[in-house]
Amino acid sequence: TTLPDPNEQVRLNKYMANAGLCSRREADEFILQGLIKVNGEVVTELGTKISHSDVVEYDEKVVTLEKKCYILLNKPKDCVTTSDDPNGRLTVMDLVKGACNERIYPVGRLDRNTTGVLLLTNDGDLASKLTHPKFVKKKIYHVWTDHDITEDDMQRIADGIELEDGPIHADAISYATDTDRNQAGIEIHSGRNRIVRRIFESLGYHVTKLDRVYFAGLTKKNLPRGRWRYLTQEEVNYLKMGSFE
Incomplete structure (x- = not known):
């Protein structure tokens, strides 16, 4: 991935969404609640712009930009769509273990016994776009x-x-x-x-x-049940452009 231009200014909420922390909307909530610091100072102004040399903190932890990871899973039966299951059942996260170092999340849910196309990513912005009622795919x-x-x-x-x-x-x-x-x-x-x-x-x-x-334009073609693959750059661009129904 290309390194960001250090002088480029980006909105704080977008930076947080890009870091895979939350959606932009949630970021705005955090900012309003005074939970975000920039260079050690609490920032409550929506629309604040920062540059990549600024240090952003949420909950006393520094927020760093992660590499984006997009995984398509053909979910098998008898497997839950949660990040972890208190009852120790098989989760979709168990199936994509080792796919990437970043912490990824399922986009939307499929019932335990429903199979098929499931997207997992750390791209909070894209995830909220795909599941928001206004843009439902x-x-x-x-x-x-x-x-x-x-x-x-x-x-x-x-x-x-x-x-x-x-x-x-x-x-x-x-x-x-x-x-x-x-x-x-x-x-x-x-x-x-x-x-x-x-x-x-x-x-x-x-x-x-x-x-x-x-x-949302993704199919499980050539992907056996229980297996996963990385999205192609073309698929990622397609999802980001929202050029599908």
Whole structure:
């Protein structure tokens, strides 16, 4: 990576997000709460600019810019999307151990038994962009149910159904194969918890398998379940530009 120009000025909140500490919005909160020092002085002014020679501290610790790390994991079943699990279950962090020295985090969650595309990174700015309700990104799931899905129900899901936390509709839904009516592909933008399972359960289906095949332009093509790879520079640029749905 190229070293930053020492004289270049950058906003304090952006510097903190770039350091993988938090999102810019959270950085602003920390600044307002007087938790950030620059060169030993508390700074509470939003929009403060600093240069790379300045020393930024949060919680008495110096904030340093980390190398950015972006990992795509094809999450297996029976594995939790948390950084650590008090019950000692397998976590996604166990699977990407050794991928990079930086402390990375999963972007969004997948249920323990949901498989598929999961992004892990230390880029706080990008993570909040991908999960913020305002920018919620397209996700496509392959759903297996315990019995055939009727065409009426497929239409209902496309038109929109009412769940306890408000209405929801699929952006697109179709049968996943020509032969099996108990498999569907569903495209959805919502970031609501367990949303796909709840949609089908509300219509009397039990989801036996759920696989996320697409998230924000990333797919698990050529990536076996349980394996990970680094994002290509092209993919990172694509995500940063937000040039996908």
